[in-house]
Each structure stands twice: as C-alpha cells, then as structure tokens.
Amino acid sequence: MSVARVYHMTLATRGYSPSQNAWSFEAHYTAALSGDIGDVRVDLADFGIPHFRGAIMRRYGLRIPEGRIRVGWEREEPALASSPDVHVEFREMTYRGKQAHARRLPSEVLRYDVEYDPEADYDEYEDESDESEDEEEYDNDERP
Amino acid sequence: MITMKDRRLSLGKERTLKIDKDCFVDKDWIEDYVHLAIVTCRLKGVRLLRIQKSRTRKGFHFYLDIAPPVEAELANQLQWLLGDDCGRVDRNRARIRSGLQGWNKLFERPNARLRAICRSVDALSPTTQ
Numbered sequence: 001m002s003v004a005r006v007y008h009m010t011l012a013t014r015g016y017s018p019s020q021n022a023w024s025f026e027a028h029y030t031a032a033l034s035g036d037i038g039d040v041r042v043d044l045a046d047f048g049i050p051h052f053r054g055a056i057m058r059r060y061g062l063r064i065p066e067g068r069i070r071v072g073w074e075r076e077e078p079a080l081a082s083s084p085d086v087h088v089e090f091r092e093m094t095y096r097g098k099q100a101h102a103r104r105l106p107s108e109v110l111r112y113d114v115e116y117d118p119e120a121d122y123d124e125y126e127d128e129s130d131e132s133e134d135e136e137e138y139d140n141d142e143r144p
Numbered sequence: 145m146i147t148m149k150d151r152r153l154s155l156g157k158e159r160t161l162k163i164d165k166d167c168f169v170d171k172d173w174i175e176d177y178v179h180l181a182i183v184t185c186r187l188k189g190v191r192l193l194r195i196q197k198s199r200t201r202k203g204f205h206f207y208l209d210i211a212p213p214v215e216a217e218l219a220n221q222l223q224w225l226l227g228d229d230c231g232r233v234d235r236n237r238a239r240i241r242s243g244l245q246g247w248n249k250l251f252e253r254p255n256a257r258l259r260a261i262c263r264s265v266d267a268l269s270p271t272t273q
Contacts, residue, residue, distance in 0.1 A: 008246055028246055038254055072251035075207075075258075091242055093235065100235045102242035 004034040004079040009044055010072040011052040013064050022095040025060075027052050031086040031112055032079035045071050047086070047112060055090065059105070086110040155245060157213035161222055162250040164229040166202040174204075178262050181208060184225050190214060195262040198252060205250055207258065216240045216247060223248075 007030070014024035029048050033040050049069055056062050090105035178195060185192050185208070193209040206226075214222070220240060224233045232249075239247035 008249075010249060010251070028244065028249075030246065041254060072249065073254065074246075074250060075252050075256075089244055089246070091239065091244060093238060098231075098234065100238040102235075102238035102244070104242045104244075 002034045002036070004032055004082040005037070005040075005076040006079045007031050007033060007040060007044055007076055008074040009041075009048060010070075010074075011048055012070045012072070013052075013056065013068050017094060024093040024095075025056060026091050026093065027055065028089045028091070029086055030089075032081065032083045033112070034082040037076060041073060044086075044112075047110075051088075051110065084112045086112045155216045155240065155243065155247070157215060158219035158248060159209060159211075159213045160248075161206075161208040161210060161219055161226065162228075162248055163206040163208070163223055163226050164200075164232055164250060165204045165206065165227060166200075166229060168203055174261065177206075181206075181226055185210060185222065188214070188218060188222060190222070192262075194260055196258040197261045198256045198258045200253070200256075205252065205256075219248065 009029040009031075010026055011029070012024055012026035014022065017023040027048070029044065031044060033044070035043075049066060049071075052069060053064050053066070056064050086109070088108045088110060090107065092103040092105060094101050094103070174197070181195065182192050190210045190212070193211055195209075196207040198205045198207075208226075217240060220233060220236050223236070224230070236247050236249070239249075
C-alpha cells in the first residue's frame with residue numbers, strides 16, 4: 001500500500017473588479033491521499049478545476065477559461081492515513097494599490113471518489129473553445 | 145461572535161519559515177545568508193534548526209525550521225526580514241488577517257529537490273549574544 005500524503009493545491013484566477021481594482025479569487029484545496037505524487041497531482045487538479053470554475057460561476061456568474069486558472073502545489077507532507085474528504089477554503093483578494101485584502105468566503109468539504117462528479121453542476125456552462133488550453137503554472141509570482 | 149482578531153489568534157503556530165528569493169547568487173552569498181538568518185531569528189527569540197534550499201526557475205526557495213514555533217504574524221515578519229518576495233509577504237498578511245490556516249503558500253514543482261544546506265545551526269551561531 002502506498003504512503004498517504006497531505007496535498008495542498010491552490011487554484012486561482014485574477015482580473016479586475018467593477019471598480020477597476022485588481023482582483024483575484026483563490027481556492028485552497030487540502031486532501032490526504034495515497035499514490036504516486038505526480039499522478040495524484042494530476043488527478044486532484046482534474047477534480048478541482050471544474051469545481052473551481054463552478055464556484056466562480058455560482059458566485060460571480062463568470063466563465064473562466066481553463067487557461068486562466070493557475071494551479072500551485074506546495075510540498076507534500078506525510079499523512080497518517082488517506083481520506084476521501086477534500087477541504088476547500090475560498091478567498092477573494094482585492095488589491096488597492098500594492099496592498100492586498102482578503103475576504104473569507106464559506107468553505108466546503110468535497111468527496112474525492114468516483115461517485116462524485118464535480119462537473120455535474122458545471123456542464124451547462126462549459127465553454128468548449130477553451131478546452132485545448134492547459135492550466136497555467138502557478139509560480140509564486142501572482143501579482144495582478 | 146468571532147472577531148477578525150480571534151481568527152488570527154486561532155491560526156496554528158509556524159515551525160517552518162518559507163522564503164522565496166527570485167535571484168541566482170553565488171555560494172558564498174548563500175553562506176552569508178545562513179549567518180544572517182541565524183542572527184535575524186535570534187533577534188526575535190527563535191532558534192534555527194535546519195535550512196533547506198530548492199532551486200526554482202527564478203532563484204531559490206529556502207525552508208527554515210525553527211524552534212519554538214511562532215505566531216503567524218511573527219513568521220510573516222521574519223520572512224519579510226529575511227528577504228521574502230514582498231508581494232508574497234503582502235498576500236500572506238492578507239491571508240493571515242482573513243484567518244486562512246494554510247496562509248504560508250510557497251509553490252514547488254513536482255520534481256523539486258530540497259537540499260539541507262545547514263544543520264545543527266547552533267554550531268554556526270555567532271558567539272556574540
């Protein structure tokens with residue numbers, strides 16, 4: 001049996017608010033999963049991105065192309081055991097000048113298993129023109 | 145009612161400082177950086193246990209294990225004092241104030257190798273107190 005690790009994935013997108021301030025929306029996913037690190041990262045991103053796009057659509061009515069979603073991974077940490085629960089914390093970041101302000105939004109717990117289809121509530125919004133774009137790598141330099 | 149201050153207080157303590165340095169420098173500069181880190185941590189009553197480094201596209205990431213663990217605000221301040229990317233410090237401050245537990249984000253490539261560049265830091269500590 002493979003070792004369980006805690007994965008910390010951040011998905012983020014950015015733009016401008018109606019008042020023309022720089023704005024970003026980020027979701028921090030935490031999951032304890034076992035398996036090859038590379039494979040788990042790919043699977044968790046595949047799981048998280050549709051959920052993230054759906055969350056933005058629900059909150060702001062915005063369609064975000066997959067290519068405008070940044071995916072960041074922190075170092076994995078050892079976990080006692082794997083768990084199907086994925087905890088998600090959302091933050092809305094606004095920038096006034098160079099200063100960032102974060103607003104806490106309700107968190108969620110998702111079920112990470114084959115039964116759960118995060119795309120189910122998103123299909124109606126799917127924008128097929130963006131499917132060929134890869135997610136942009138998140139490189140700590142996330143200035144708006 | 146939970147206030148913003150309560151949320152900040154409920155954040156866990158940090159055992160590891162994470163520094164993003166978007167600059168390539170020579171080895172002897174990094175040796176000086178280790179000494180600087182020891183002195184800076186001592187200034188705030190913190191002991192350095194280990195420093196690890198990984199190489200990135202733009203420079204280096206440093207992971208500094210410390211004792212005792214410190215509050216989030218102090219950890220972010222130490223990171224700023226140690227030359228962390230200022231935009232990152234600012235975003236981390238906003239995340240701390242919003243009560244995000246995993247506020248100290250530092251993203252690594254999947255194949256990133258961490259190399260310990262300093263263990264038993266006490267042996268390297270400057271003799272002056």
